[in-house]
Amino acid sequence: MSYRRLEITKCGGPEVLRIVEETSLPEPAKDEVRVKVLATGAAFTDIMIREGMYPEIKQKPPFTIGYDMVGVVDKIGEGVEKFKSGQRVADLMVIGACSEYVCVSADRLTLVPDELDAGEAVSLVLSYVTAYQMLNRIAEVKSGQRVLIHGAGGAVGTAMIQLSVLKDLEIYGTASKSKHELVSSLGAVPIDYQNEDYSDRLRSLANKGIDAVFDPIGGDNLKRSFSVLGHSGKLVSYGFYDSVLGKGGNIPLDFLRLKLWNIFPNHRSTSFYSIGATRKNHPDWFSEDLTTLFGLLKDGRISPVIGLRVPMNKATEAYELIEKANVNGKVIIEVA
Numbered sequence: 001m002s003y004r005r006l007e008i009t010k011c012g013g014p015e016v017l018r019i020v021e022e023t024s025l026p027e028p029a030k031d032e033v034r035v036k037v038l039a040t041g042a043a044f045t046d047i048m049i050r051e052g053m054y055p056e057i058k059q060k061p062p063f064t065i066g067y068d069m070v071g072v073v074d075k076i077g078e079g080v081e082k083f084k085s086g087q088r089v090a091d092l093m094v095i096g097a098c099s100e101y102v103c104v105s106a107d108r109l110t111l112v113p114d115e116l117d118a119g120e121a122v123s124l125v126l127s128y129v130t131a132y133q134m135l136n137r138i139a140e141v142k143s144g145q146r147v148l149i150h151g152a153g154g155a156v157g158t159a160m161i162q163l164s165v166l167k168d169l170e171i172y173g174t175a176s177k178s179k180h181e182l183v184s185s186l187g188a189v190p191i192d193y194q195n196e197d198y199s200d201r202l203r204s205l206a207n208k209g210i211d212a213v214f215d216p217i218g219g220d221n222l223k224r225s226f227s228v229l230g231h232s233g234k235l236v237s238y239g240f241y242d243s244v245l246g247k248g249g250n251i252p253l254d255f256l257r258l259k260l261w262n263i264f265p266n267h268r269s270t271s272f273y274s275i276g277a278t279r280k281n282h283p284d285w286f287s288e289d290l291t292t293l294f295g296l297l298k299d300g301r302i303s304p305v306i307g308l309r310v311p312m313n314k315a316t317e318a319y320e321l322i323e324k325a326n327v328n329g330k331v332i333i334e335v336a
Contacts, residue, residue: 219249
């Protein structure tokens with residue numbers, strides 16, 4: 001039996017993606033499970049990996065792209081007792097998820113409630129876990145505090161707004177004008193970063209400063225983000241959008257800035273968040289937090305914003321839209 005997967009042939013732009021057809025299914029090794037993938041998310045992180053700019057990936061192309069997945073257990077490897085065929089499961093694979101079949105170590109998988117839509121469920125695996133952990137594990141925000149969310153109309157941004165509402169926070173979000181209606185409807189005050197200085201706007205809206213800023217942009221934006229923090233405020237950096245797209249910024253310099261700002265006695269602090277590194281350092285957190293989020297989705301307390309669903313053969317177009325920031329919320333690749 002054959003199956004398809006989406007491969008990066010070399011580091012580069014969207015043109016390096018191709019669909020490969022394999023002639024036989026992968027076989028699960030000891031302690032592994034074979035999963036028939038239903039859906040994976042397309043994210044800016046995948047673009048960093050495709051461009052060869054994601055520090056956690058040492059493997060050289062060609063390899064299968066795909067950061068997260070939700071699927072159905074198809075075959076059990078020797079020694080696996082935790083799962084059985086037919087159960088729905090999720091994982092944060094980092095690479096390899098955009099494939100009709102994958103083999104995954106059983107201890108990495110999290111059960112998915114059967115009643116959840118696969119696209120909505122996979123939206124939680126990367127975007128919502130990222131937002132949840134930055135809010136609760138890294139910044140440790142408290143009810144009533146003020147937060148600034150950059151990229152508020154994107155996948156992580158919309159997730160963070162919804163989770164911030166549940167914590168009763170005062171929420172501000174930068175976004176292009178076309179996404180303001182969405183940002184406002186979710187519960188945040190939108191700020192047009194393209195046509196106004198958000199630091200000036202925030203001085204009038206929150207004159208005591210911001211308690212936590214979440215910045216995926218990097219470069220010079222980090223300095224502006226740090227400048228709007230109030231006393232004991234925290235900047236959480238989690239990406240390098242400008243550097244990856246050649247809009248300025250330097251990734252090593254960004255890391256250096258974050259470290260230096262923590263040395264200075266300024267009553268403010270910084271952190272860099274990586275979901276992969278956090279999972280490695282705190283292996284119990286990921287499944288625990290994802291299970292919590294599945295419960296919130298099941299109870300209707302969160303509702304992922306899905307801007308686009310495409311089949312695997314339209315994945316290249318989806319990534320191009322993400323690079324141009326021309327889609328609201330999450331992009332789902334429907335694999336099965």
